[in-house]
Structure formats: C-alpha cells, structure tokens
Amino acid sequence: MRAVSFALEYETGADAVADAFREHPDLYGHSLSCTVTPSHCWRVDRLTGPATALEVAEEAFAEDGHTADCFGASDCPADTRSEVLHRDPSTRILFTSWRRTDECASIPHLALEYVGPGVLFATERRGSRYEWHVLLPSDANLGAFSDAIQAEKAPNVRFDLRQVTDESAWLSAYSGRPALPYTHYEAMAAAVERGYYETPRGITVEELADELDLPRSTLSYRLRRAEAELARSFVGSK
Structure with a gap:
C-alpha cells in the first residue's frame, strides 16, 4: 500500500464549509471515516475550536455538507442529510450522508472509478486548505486519478498534489488530534x-x-x- 497526499484550496464563495474555516482560523477539522458506494457517500467529521466558530461550521455542514466531497455541489441537487453525533463547547462530531446524482463528481467517487474499491480516506481542514490523505494499492493508477480531479474541479478550486509516501502518512493523518478542550x-x-x-x-x-x-x-x-x-x-x- 502507499499513500498520496494532496490539498484543495477554495477561493472565497466557492464552498460554504471552506468559507466557515477561512473566517475562523482557529477551527480545525478532520474526518474520522469516509465510506463510498457508486450511489452514496457517508462520512464522519470531528471539528474542534471556539464555540462561535463551531456554530458557524455546524450550520455550513447542515446546509452544504456534501461540498466537503463533491465538486460544484452548491448547484447539485443531492439528497443530503447532516446530523450532530456529539456536541460540547469545543467539539462537534458530525455525520453527513448524501445520495449521488448525475451532476455529482466527488473525490471518493473518482477514486472508486479510477482506482477501485478498498481505498481509504483521511482528511484535515484548517483555513482555506483542505488536505486529503488517500491510502491505495501500490499498483493503483495515480496519474488517472489525479487527472480526473484536475478535470472535475471548478476554476475557483486549486489542486495541489503534495506527495506520495508509504502508509505511515495516512495513519498519521487518520489519527487526527487528541480530543483536547x-x-x-x-x-x-x-x-x-x-x-x-x-x-x-x-x-x-x-x-x-x-x-x-x-x-x-x-x-x-x-x-x-x-x-x-x-x-x-x-x-x-x-
């Protein structure tokens, strides 16, 4: 297995969730899990930060949570559901699910299409930078996967392929930060x-x-x- 790390950077207005993180630089988020089938996507995110920032992010996830995965999702009529699994003054754990439509193009679905099943995802988010760490088979067609992301992303989203490493990079990202107040x-x-x-x-x-x-x-x-x-x-x- 090997891990590929890349980042997406959103311009203002490109993504409601990204805007919430940009406006609150002390806010930090990482995904605990991300599961995908050809027609659906489910994910759990853990957010930490000041209470006011968490309220803004929670609202953004409730309204546009699937934009965390789906390019151009603000115009996508996806059937989305968001639920707070845990809430305290410094933490939110959010569950988001959405049903894929013909207009949806997401990173997990592109991985499923170009790499195949069994790919694992970890994400980290701070400010306008949204980092993905993907664990995939050593013989996966990384070039085709990267080209597909480049082709599907909107002009106001920048794609930055950072590194290809062993699986330790993915494990480090998946663990996220400890649950500190x-x-x-x-x-x-x-x-x-x-x-x-x-x-x-x-x-x-x-x-x-x-x-x-x-x-x-x-x-x-x-x-x-x-x-x-x-x-x-x-x-x-x-």
Whole structure:
C-alpha cells in the first residue's frame, strides 16, 4: 500500500464549509471515516475550536455538507442529510450522508472509478486548505486519478498534489488530534509558538502566563493536561 497526499484550496464563495474555516482560523477539522458506494457517500467529521466558530461550521455542514466531497455541489441537487453525533463547547462530531446524482463528481467517487474499491480516506481542514490523505494499492493508477480531479474541479478550486509516501502518512493523518478542550489546545499552541518546548526554553511558564493574562497555576494545569493527553494518544491508552 502507499499513500498520496494532496490539498484543495477554495477561493472565497466557492464552498460554504471552506468559507466557515477561512473566517475562523482557529477551527480545525478532520474526518474520522469516509465510506463510498457508486450511489452514496457517508462520512464522519470531528471539528474542534471556539464555540462561535463551531456554530458557524455546524450550520455550513447542515446546509452544504456534501461540498466537503463533491465538486460544484452548491448547484447539485443531492439528497443530503447532516446530523450532530456529539456536541460540547469545543467539539462537534458530525455525520453527513448524501445520495449521488448525475451532476455529482466527488473525490471518493473518482477514486472508486479510477482506482477501485478498498481505498481509504483521511482528511484535515484548517483555513482555506483542505488536505486529503488517500491510502491505495501500490499498483493503483495515480496519474488517472489525479487527472480526473484536475478535470472535475471548478476554476475557483486549486489542486495541489503534495506527495506520495508509504502508509505511515495516512495513519498519521487518520489519527487526527487528541480530543483536547479548546482552552488546553490554545495554551499548548501558544507555548509552542513562544518557544516553551525549545531547548533551552524561549519562555518560562510565568512569562507565558503573563502574556496570556492567565494565572500561572491555570496555565500549568492546562499544559499538563494537554501533555498527558498527547502522551496517552501517542502511546495508546486502554
């Protein structure tokens, strides 16, 4: 098996879901699963971010969720269903299904047509960039699959074929981020950006807490909880 990674970048107005992510740069999404048959597509997405951003994204998925897969779907009369499987202040898990019509051209269906059954998908989304990681047989016709995406995408969607690697790239993308509360993710992101995890440290906990206007004890707690979740995710908790 091998993995191919590529990205789609949407111009403003090209895709309602992409617009929601572009307007809220702290929003992050990845698909937990994506299943396709010649006539249907089902997927589950996990979104993390601030509550207001999640509300906007949830609404976009409800109205245009199949645009996550289908090129030009804003004009496509697909029979779409979206349902929230889990909701909390920092997370949404969304189920989306849609019935394919003659006007639909989606990445999973193009893979089914040009590569065959048994292809697995993982996606990641932040801002205007929507990354796909596809696990496929080593002898798959990647050129035909890539050409089909180029032919079907709209002019306001840019296709960027990034790399072809072994299956570890797909496994990494599929795992996504650990289920951190957004405040803990925000604290860790600030720590990484300011060099807290560098050697030597670029900033102390006290200095970072002052910058974030947080009590030192609160920041230390959030960092410890985030680090513990990352460690469990890496090692594999039972």
